[in-house]
Amino acid sequence: MRILLVGFACSPDHGSEQAITWSWAWSLSQQCEVWVITHPEYRQNIEDYLAKHPNPNLHFCFVQLAGWMNPWDTHQLGKLRLHYLLWQQEAYRVARKLHQEKAFDLVHYVSWATISSAPQFWRLPVPFVWGPVGGGQVAPTAFRRYFGVAWRSEFLRTLRVKLLPWIPAIRKAVQQSAMILTINPETVEVLRLAGARRMEMFNIFGIADEHIPEVFPKREPKEYLTLLWASRFEPRKGLPLLLEALEGLRDLPLRVLVAGDGPLRRFWEAEVIRLNLADTVRFLGMVNWHQMRGLYLEADVFVFTSLQDTFGNVTLEALAQGLPVLTLGHQGVGYQLPDAATLKVPVTTPDEVVTRIAEGIRKLYADPQLRYEMGKAGWEYVKANSQSVRAERMIQLYRRILAVRENPSVEKLPTR
Structure with missing residues (x-):
């Protein structure tokens, strides 16, 4: 043809x-x-x-x-x-x-x-x-x-x-x-x-075949849980939902990596300071596609908070590297991503969503075996697709x- x-x-x-x-x-x-x-x-x-x-x-x-x-x-x-x-x-x-x-x-x-x-x-x-x-x-x-x-x-x-x-x-x-x-x-x-x-x-x-690890990426146990969020800094991407959820998780040893840039960067950086999360959240700026692979391997959980998005191809990239995904359960990601590899938060009210995100993070922190099983399921899904x-x-x-x-x-x- x-x-x-x-x-x-x-x-x-x-x-x-x-x-x-x-x-x-x-x-x-x-x-x-x-x-x-x-x-x-x-x-x-x-x-x-x-x-x-x-x-x-x-x-x-x-x-x-x-x-x-x-x-x-x-x-x-x-x-x-x-x-x-x-x-x-x-x-x-x-x-x-x-x-x-x-x-x-x-x-x-x-x-x-x-x-x-x-x-x-x-x-x-x-x-x-x-x-x-x-x-x-x-x-x-x-x-x-x-x-x-x-x-x-x-x-x-x-x-x-x-x-x-x-x-x-x-x-x-x-x-x-x-x-x-x-x-x-x-x-x-x-x-x-x-x-x-x-x-x-x-x-x-x-994901291109050559970008999918042949062997499931294993992550060594750490004293803290690393969350990765990556997208353009604009209102519909919903990063503040994650930041507000972190307020209720101060008892957990968390590290949050935020990759990306955009018009809301100064505002969101100020929000991190206002919420007293500067020791937890680290802004990385723009990260190119090749560097992102290293971040996926460094992280334990990928968080996707878009309030309006066709899909979110970045979630597939995360699954390919064996990362469990915590996401809002609507639109493209809600329909396309496999349940076995994701925790999907119902989109109801802001307070309920923030609470559910916090509960999801706490659940994944407490259960390394669950993270492993979800990551394995996501990796297998990407290989099969x-x-x-x-x-x-x-x-x-x-x-x-x-x-x-x-x-x-x-x-x-x-x-x-």
Whole structure:
């Protein structure tokens, strides 16, 4: 098969959205001929990697806007989003020309993984696969105080999510897709209202086989419990939930590592001081993807507190390194992560959530055997769902899509 992948962000040296496009392209190219349309922000990373690891089945087409339309500034999200919409239009024009030359069998749009911006690639005369698609989830209203002045933006986003099923461009893209791959149940419902006929719960993000330890990582007993939290410092990521839980755990020998950066860094650092947790919580700043592996091995528990998130690929990275995960039990992580490897806190009220997080930490501190069993279950889950395994499943799905296109009576595709 000749596959055209479209991913706005792509890099072999990053996690999150960049890793989704890269790992998918690399895995599929083991069996298919793959062309990737992406933004050139990480072009040097890609070319350096391919120079060391030549792959004749993998080709890149870097699409860049000109002049004022081309800023790549992640600190100006409004400008970046406008840039993304304009980039989609230019990428589609490039895709049309590329298809005339290469005659692709199928086009798959993978990044950004959001339903909010409908891609136009379904207009190509080949089956269009869209996903992983998220973005249908919203922040629970009961937690608005954790957003501060940002709640206005979050509230407006919630209104937009409710309107998404009725936006003509999104309805058209949804209804013209040969298959939509979804990540969380909230997005499934939005897609259903928009008229989606062919959906499948399929989180295409898997850990590359070479990044999964062959032997389960063992952790030596320590006098203290190390918790790891990693994400961008913005209101929806919910770090204060963990900080408030730590107030009730002063009798335990805990160490908390916080990796990341963002607009709330000074505020959250001040909150740590206000809560008298400076001896417990250590801010590490931005940590690159390769350094994160060392942190996973140093930690005993990974804590994920996002109040609004499509999924959270970082949780899979933690599971791959044998870490039990303590998480809020909603949205993508609530649905996708295995129960045997996670403690999932029901999202009810702020006070109850903070109490449950504290109880979960206390439980994991008191029971090293439980930590071991959860970590082992997570590691085994990731091994069984590695990127190569997921790629094989996706290739089979591609073949089913193409078979149905040739003969609609041959097989029905999944519907929801």
